[in-house]
Amino acid sequence: MFKNKLINIMLIILAALTLLGVIVFVLFNQFLDSPEEQTEPSIDEIINLSFDTEEITTNLLSNDFIRASFRIQVDNKTALSEIKKRDFQINNIILRSLSNKRSSDLSGNEGIIEFENGIRDEINALMQDGEVIQVYTTSWVIQ
Known part of the structure; x- marks a missing residue:
């Protein structure tokens, strides 16, 4: 490349050190940095960022009726106000x-979880400031 061997050796050593530095930087960021752990909110935080619905009574598609109430947890105070x-x-x-829904759609653990997730998604579509994290069923009677 260059006529002087000393310059060639110096450039090769400089390139090798740069490559070694990049490798050490990537490995350091990849393996030695501890990722930020997302902590679960405390019960006090959940209560402070929750909204209770009234008890709702309505007919189901299967001519049964349901009486239910829910607690809706949001992610911040602005969302709670909204x-x-x-x-x-x-x-x-x-x-x-x-x-x-039919009473058979709502029976069992899976039915309740599916219903809560559907409600959460529909409410999140309305929300402008924040989002609903979880919908909890606080009472549930199907007759």
Whole structure:
């Protein structure tokens, strides 16, 4: 490359040191950095960022009726304020969702979890400031 061997050797050593530095940097960032652990919120945080719905009674598609109430956990205080203002919309979502279900769709653990997740997704579609983290069923009676 260059006529002088000393310059060639110096460039090769410089390239090797640069490559070694990049490898050490990547390995350091990949393996030695501890990832930020997401901690579960405490029960006090859950309670402070939750909204309780009224007890809702409605007919199901299978001519049974259900009486249920829910606690909706949000991710921040602004979202809590918004969800309190949207209580009529939340009741509407729950009523519409329940009226399209049969009692067999809502029975068992899987039925309740599926219903809670559906409600959470529909409410999140409405939310502008924050999001719903979890919907908890606090009472549930199907007759």
